[in-house]
């Protein structure tokens with residue numbers, strides 16, 4: 001490793017585009033630039049590329065190509081899932097025009113639909129659910145994960161009500177990397193749907209945000225028993241601004257954006273052809289790289305072991321065993337996360353505190369609060385996420401920098417407190 005080379009340990013925020021992916025994408029910017037909806041040869045060339053990528057993605061998930069919808073990323077896929085299912089519910093039960101409060105008629109009975117999600121979802125899921133609650137369109141249960149960052153199948157089952165129409169639970173948490181039992185939850189929902197009679201004309205739809213799972217976990221949708229699954233290409237060494245929503249055939253969902261007839265009329269807007277091509281190639285690469293996971297796991301375990309042993313008053317956030325191969329999330333007592341992050345950045349180490357999307361704000365991570373950390377513990381957190389190119393040498397450098405920065409920041413915060421008390 002060259003001296004002063006920066007070390008990137010923030011792969012849950014985004015990943016670099018693979019060279020092989022970039023190579024596939026390049027011709028689609030200025031040579032093969034047709035609009036995939038155009039009938040002429042330029043358009044047909046672009047459409048062929050979109051269809052190839054759709055097949056690649058479908059094969060990865062064990063789905064049909066017609067079940068793959070290209071979106072701008074997981075944020076859009078998650079919003080489409082929640083709002084699209086709600087829209088379908090309301091269109092199905094022909095809302096009474098006068099119902100201002102979102103309470104609609106169903107078999108003569110006024111029923112507001114119920115959504116179940118978790119308190120530590122990505123903000124795009126949480127906020128879409130909160131908005132539906134605020135607008136009076138749904139009632140929402142936000143399940144609390146346990147101290148290890150896990151959601152139990154039993155808890156989900158206990159929360160199901162006769163008016164539950166949607167359950168949205170993330171596969172892998174983006175901050176603490178914990179893995180949720182999606183397959184088991186899916187099986188339980190399937191059973192519930194089979195038994196359902198009072199609300200049988202609208203089944204419980206199961207959605208998972210699999211954005212952080214694609215690189216490492218089985219995403220066969222038949223096995224997972226999901227109806228909807230979201231992802232973003234830039235987390236798997238593909239380009240930014242492109243993602244997928246898997247929609248199982250027959251799922252009651254309506255488009256939420258008006259415009260053209262793209263994507264089986266489910267997502268209007270000109271296809272991002274280079275992005276789609278890149279996504280297809282990136283997902284192919286994931287298939288061929290699953291064998292590298294063992295190396296990442298052993299590096300992560302080495303990092304966790306050394307940090308916990310060598311830096312006092314440090315805890316690991318999230319289950320030690322049921323966590324993503326690339327994730328380590330620590331809380332250092334008496335240290336402020338933002339200070340830690342900035343000091344490490346000056347030392348050439350890039351990681352994150354809370355999620356990248358919320359690190360502009362100083363509020364403690366909602367994920368860490370949800371698993372029961374005190375606000376001051378949540379403030380002193382650091383997320384380190386490894387990638388397929390991370391080396392042991394990089395981890396060694398990072399550990400030594402984290403040690404010295406934590407020590408220095410603790411001294412400062414100790415002195416600040418000492419000054420504060422002696423001046424009083």
Ligand code: PMP
Pocket residue numbers: 012013072073074075076122124170172173174209211212232234241355357
């Ligand atoms: N869900 C999860 C679990 C994520 O990690 C992210 C990215 N931080 C998103 C959704 C949103 O992805 P994007 O910004 O690509 O839309």
